[in-house]
Amino acid sequence: MRLSFVLVVLFYSFSSLATPWEKEKSPTTNSTSSIGSYANGCLDGAQALPINGVGYQIIRPQRERYYGHTEAIQFIERLGLTTSEQLGTNLLIGDISLPRGGRFSSGHSSHQTGLDIDIWLRLTDKRLSENELAVPKPVSAVDLTNYKLRQSNWTDDHFQVIRHAAKDEKVVRIFVHPVIKQALCDQEVSDVKQREWLGKIRPWWGHHSHFHVRLKCPEGSANCIPQALPPKGDGCGEELASWAPKTIPVPPPKKVATNKKKKKIKVMPSQCLALISNK
Numbered sequence: 701m702r703l704s705f706v707l708v709v710l711f712y713s714f715s716s717l718a719t720p721w722e723k724e725k726s727p728t729t730n731s732t733s734s735i736g737s738y739a740n741g742c743l744d745g746a747q748a749l750p751i752n753g754v755g756y757q758i759i760r761p762q763r764e765r766y767y768g769h770t771e772a773i774q775f776i777e778r779l780g781l782t783t784s785e786q787l788g789t790n791l792l793i794g795d796i797s798l799p800r801g802g803r804f805s806s807g808h809s810s811h812q813t814g815l816d817i818d819i820w821l822r823l824t825d826k827r828l829s830e831n832e833l834a835v836p837k838p839v840s841a842v843d844l845t846n847y848k849l850r851q852s853n854w855t856d857d858h859f860q861v862i863r864h865a866a867k868d869e870k871v872v873r874i875f876v877h878p879v880i881k882q883a884l885c886d887q888e889v890s891d892v893k894q895r896e897w898l899g900k901i902r903p904w905w906g907h908h909s910h911f912h913v914r915l916k917c918p919e920g921s922a923n924c925i926p927q928a929l930p931p932k933g934d935g936c937g938e939e940l941a942s943w944a945p946k947t948i949p950v951p952p953p954k955k956v957a958t959n960k961k962k963k964k965i966k967v968m969p970s971q972c973l974a975l976i977s978n979k
């Protein structure tokens with residue numbers, strides 16, 4: 701078989717795996733509006749994050765996942781500016797959304813409405829070259845085997861950046877690995893008022909080399925479906941402790957073959973279907 705033929709077949713089998721959202725290569729020209737929920741929605745009138753910004757760089761720009769609601773773009777520009785001016789370092793911005801939001805074929809269930817932003821925990825004092833940005837190396841702040849912080853990869857700058865992000869009024873949640881939340885809890889002063897931002901920091905597996913910022917539904921996005929607010933308080937006590945691995949092994953529950961719940965198929969909001977040519 702000729703190599704070119706194999707490549708063509710491979711190309712078509714891969715592109716058929718892409719969701720209709722991944723096939724849309726440009727945003728709509730409507731005014732910016734987030735539609736639906738974070739994990740089942742889309743983005744009308746997306747804005748692209750400028751490739752060269754103060755205090756940040758976009759990683760893997762070739763994937764073109766740097767589209768967001770205007771408020772997300774402005775948030776990143778604010779955080780970049782603060783990071784550059786106050787800490788003298790730069791952020792690496794990972795995935796935001798596709799040009800029209802919607803579903804990815806892999807990697808994320810959220811990031812569909814232009815309001816979720818991944819920011820790496822690797823801070824760069826020196827800006828990365830194009831090649832380094834195309835294939836960036838992540839840095840993990842957590843020793844996953846021993847469920848503890850990697851002190852060598854965690855600095856006061858990390859604490860400051862995440863605190864700045866959480867204190868931003870547009871931000872509702874920031875997902876981090878539970879070990880990172882514990883570090884933030886330990887580093888903040890004891891004054892209740894000053895610890896309020898910690899309530900927005902939500903423990904979640906997987907977020908050890910990046911943190912995931914979620915913005916609230918923007919004003920003017922009438923069809924944006926908000927999520928319930930996180931529980932009151934700093935979330936540093938029992939709830940956080942419950943994430944720690946148990947030392948006593950628990951026997952796996954017996955499998956019951958009957959009554960298996962089928963996974964619900966999500967129905968995209970109709971306003972979203974209007975944004976794509978291939979439904």
Ligand SMILES: [Zn+2]
Nearest residue numbers: 816817818912
């Ligand atoms: Zn994310």
